[in-house]
Amino acid sequence: MPRRNPGTDFRPDWFARIAVNTPAAERRAASLPARRSLKREWQAAWLLNAVRCIDLTTLSGDDTPDRVARLCAKARRPLEADHLAAMGIEGLTTGAVCVYPTMVAAAKAALGGTRIPVASVATGFPAGLMPLDLRLAEIRHALDQGADEIDIVISRAHVLQGDWSALYDELRAMRETCGPALMKAILATGELKTLTNVARASHVAMQAGADFIKTSTGKEPVNATLPVSLVMLRAIRDYRDRTGFAVGFKPAGGLRTARDALNWQVLMAEELGRDWLRPDLFRIGASSLLADIERQISHYVTGRYAALHRLAAG
Numbered sequence: 001m002p003r004r005n006p007g008t009d010f011r012p013d014w015f016a017r018i019a020v021n022t023p024a025a026e027r028r029a030a031s032l033p034a035r036r037s038l039k040r041e042w043q044a045a046w047l048l049n050a051v052r053c054i055d056l057t058t059l060s061g062d063d064t065p066d067r068v069a070r071l072c073a074k075a076r077r078p079l080e081a082d083h084l085a086a087m088g089i090e091g092l093t094t095g096a097v098c099v100y101p102t103m104v105a106a107a108k109a110a111l112g113g114t115r116i117p118v119a120s121v122a123t124g125f126p127a128g129l130m131p132l133d134l135r136l137a138e139i140r141h142a143l144d145q146g147a148d149e150i151d152i153v154i155s156r157a158h159v160l161q162g163d164w165s166a167l168y169d170e171l172r173a174m175r176e177t178c179g180p181a182l183m184k185a186i187l188a189t190g191e192l193k194t195l196t197n198v199a200r201a202s203h204v205a206m207q208a209g210a211d212f213i214k215t216s217t218g219k220e221p222v223n224a225t226l227p228v229s230l231v232m233l234r235a236i237r238d239y240r241d242r243t244g245f246a247v248g249f250k251p252a253g254g255l256r257t258a259r260d261a262l263n264w265q266v267l268m269a270e271e272l273g274r275d276w277l278r279p280d281l282f283r284i285g286a287s288s289l290l291a292d293i294e295r296q297i298s299h300y301v302t303g304r305y306a307a308l309h310r311l312a313a314g
């Protein structure tokens with residue numbers, strides 16, 4: 001378990017001169033899937049690793065305690081027991097479940113007796129357009145309900161206006177309110193206009209003590225992309241080199257296929273090293289990715305694809 005990132009003082013000099021070369025970032029991201037073709041056995045292993053890193057998510061207006069309980073049952077047993085037995089795997093769970101604050105109690109009840117953490121979004125998810133004191137109160141509410149991790153959203157306006165110290169202060173207050181609960185800072189990169197803004201916001205979030213930086217809420221028109229992820233991973237690397245602290249990464253929003261799970265892991269491994277491919281440093285926020293991974297694992301074990309309706313949707 002790496003030491004928790006305590007953050008630093010506000011250090012704009014660490015990011016003020018960053019100017020991301022967007023075409024170069026896009027070329028590098030585009031080259032990844034083509035350059036890496038993983039052997040079939042290795043693909044299965046990488047997909048199993050993706051499962052243990054998934055924050056299995058439901059963030060819908062029509063969520064109910066029953067739906068959350070079904071999601072949690074899936075988090076406890078994400079793949080068919082026969083398939084896991086055939087591969088000699090025991091005790092596989094997802095990395096966490098992720099829900100709205102009002103669903104935390106249902107998730108905690110359904111996950112009793114396991115070590116699967118419950119993550120709650122908070123701070124006016126998804127837009128964050130609420131007064132800061134109410135956003136902090138929402139964190140406290142989620143913690144009172146039993147949340148182990150808090151996925152906060154940043155004020156995009158601070159980024160778009162270049163008010164980095166306001167962004168730092170907001171995030172610092174959120175981190176203090178989270179106390180011992182892990183804080184994942186959602187940057188909502190699809191609304192930050194430029195990759196340079198993504199890089200700078202990543203630095204500010206880490207300086208304010210974020211345990212993870214996360215791409216998206218899943219509600220923006222553009223959610224996780226490989227170029228955005230590349231920029232965030234390089235910021236994480238830079239921060240690690242400056243401070244010695246390892247900050248986690250959570251791509252989220254629109255990751256739906258086993259191929260996505262492989263591509264993001266390859267990007268992580270190439271940019272930060274394979275050591276980063278574990279749940280305390282890497283999560284994939286996804287509501288529907290698991291179904292495709294199940295399908296691919298089923299094919300790997302049985303040689304044929306299961307019909308989608310046979311795989312529990314979670």
Ligand SMILES: O=C[C@H](O)COP(=O)(O)O
Nearest residue numbers: 218252253254285286287
């Ligand atoms: O944080 C997780 C995202 O909200 C999930 O997005 P998704 O429904 O596109 O998988």
